[in-house]
Amino acid sequence: KQEVTQIPAALSVPEGENLVLNCSFTDSAIYNLQWFRQDPGKGLTSLLLIQSSQREQTSGRLNASLDKSSGRSTLYIAASQPGDSATYLCAPNHGSGNTGKLIFGQGTTLQVKP
């Protein structure tokens, strides 16, 4: 059974800092991995998707890496802003090529102080 762990559970940083969120998963037989953002009281927004054959994926100030063999992924946020404050969730996909199920970690709650 896939288990996903995200460290740290919570993080508070001053504006402008670069930061790294960590995700580890126990079953490396994944098809891809996604990072999502969730604002309080809202649904989830997909940020980045990394295919199992890729090492990293970038979108603006966000960079996600994947080391499938060791069961690890990181989300790097450059020059953090107060608008980045949210919960970030990691979700490996065991869909075997189909639009299969995502298993979520508990998330890292980020607060960026102005």
Add this chain to the structure above:
Amino acid sequence: DAGVIQSPRHEVTEMGQEVTLRCKPISGHNSLFWYRQTMMRGLELLIYFNNNVPIDDSGMPEDRFSAKMPNASFSTLKIQPSEPRDSAVYFCASSFRQGLVYGYTFGSGTRLTVV
């Protein structure tokens, strides 16, 4: 595109009552997922459908929960009878796959409170 539409946004019901949550996926998406989110357990996958067919319902907690997808544009999650421990936010999500490109969109959720 209105996104994934869930109704109602909030539901308060008494223990023992039947609750029905509704979801309209994005047109053209061929997979639909029901998740439950609580503080203690985080986001849990309850069931998912591919092309309207249930593929994996191993996350459905017990027989009180049932889900249907009668057509590509509508799904329901029913709890009968409801219990206080069912209180959570229930999310519906839909997705597509085109080659290696995936799209995964979540609805805004239904906050269920069972008293």
